[in-house]
Amino acid sequence: MRAAAATILSDFWGLIFPRTCLGCQEPLARGEEHLCTSCRAQLPYTDYHLLPEAANPLARRFWGKLPVRHALSYLRFLRRGRVQHLLHQLKYQNQRDVGLALGRWYGHDLARAGLSFDLIVPVPLHARKLAQRGYNQSDPFAEGLSEALHTPWHATALRRTSHTDSQTRKNRVQRWQNVAEVFEVADPEAVRGKHVLVVDDVLTTGATLEACAAVLLAAGAAEVSIATIACADR
Ligand SMILES: [Zn+2]
Numbered sequence: 001m002r003a004a005a006a007t008i009l010s011d012f013w014g015l016i017f018p019r020t021c022l023g024c025q026e027p028l029a030r031g032e033e034h035l036c037t038s039c040r041a042q043l044p045y046t047d048y049h050l051l052p053e054a055a056n057p058l059a060r061r062f063w064g065k066l067p068v069r070h071a072l073s074y075l076r077f078l079r080r081g082r083v084q085h086l087l088h089q090l091k092y093q094n095q096r097d098v099g100l101a102l103g104r105w106y107g108h109d110l111a112r113a114g115l116s117f118d119l120i121v122p123v124p125l126h127a128r129k130l131a132q133r134g135y136n137q138s139d140p141f142a143e144g145l146s147e148a149l150h151t152p153w154h155a156t157a158l159r160r161t162s163h164t165d166s167q168t169r170k171n172r173v174q175r176w177q178n179v180a181e182v183f184e185v186a187d188p189e190a191v192r193g194k195h196v197l198v199v200d201d202v203l204t205t206g207a208t209l210e211a212c213a214a215v216l217l218a219a220g221a222a223e224v225s226i227a228t229i230a231c232a233d234r
Contacts, residue, residue, distance in 0.1 A: 023082040044076040049113045069223045073231035074106040096140045103144020118194035120153035159186040185219035192220040203231040
């Protein structure tokens with residue numbers, strides 16, 4: 001009886017504030033969350049988790065740089081498409097729940113494929129950006145993955161260091177080194193001996209995730225894997 005009343009209430013609520021699909025803006029049906037069934041079916045999934053590492057184009061980007069156990073991305077980033085719209089919602093429209101849902105959906109896929117990790121760590125945001133946006137857009141994705149994979153996540157295991165203010169006096173090589181040095185492990189105890197999954201919203205060059213993976217390995221993480229919501233083709 002109570003469940004029926006809740007359904008009626010939610011249908012009534014839906015009449016006043018219709019929930020629309022974040023992909024196509026059509027109204028959502030009952031049971032659909034954030035994306036309609038048709039948009040979910042049409043997302044550009046990479047399925048990199050199903051490929052052998054040698055055939056995974058994302059894994060290849062890290063070859064010769066540092067050892068990455070699994071290089072994963074839920075979706076391919078396509079400009080002006082559904083994925084860009086979704087990420088925009090997550091980043092600028094305060095749609096924290098989108099990141100959470102994407103993390104849950106992807107986490108279920110990874111668990112089904114038999115992948116497991118000891119700890120999930122989001123790429124930290126600059127303090128200034130955090131203050132502007134109110135949240136780190138990688139946090140809800142980490143949280144959703146954590147739920148589906150039954151693996152803890154640690155929002156402050158990594159932090160950005162702030163000594164990037166003397167950029168102008170540096171040459172190009174020094175500047176690049178400076179970028180590589182913007183992350184440090186804030187909680188080495190938490191990562192030591194662990195297989196850490198570092199997560200971010202988008203991968204473009206891979207430099208950010210590479211820098212995070214490098215400091216985690218230096219701090220004693222046993223293995224590092226990376227996962228993003230979307231990655232851009234090169
Ligand atoms: Zn849709």
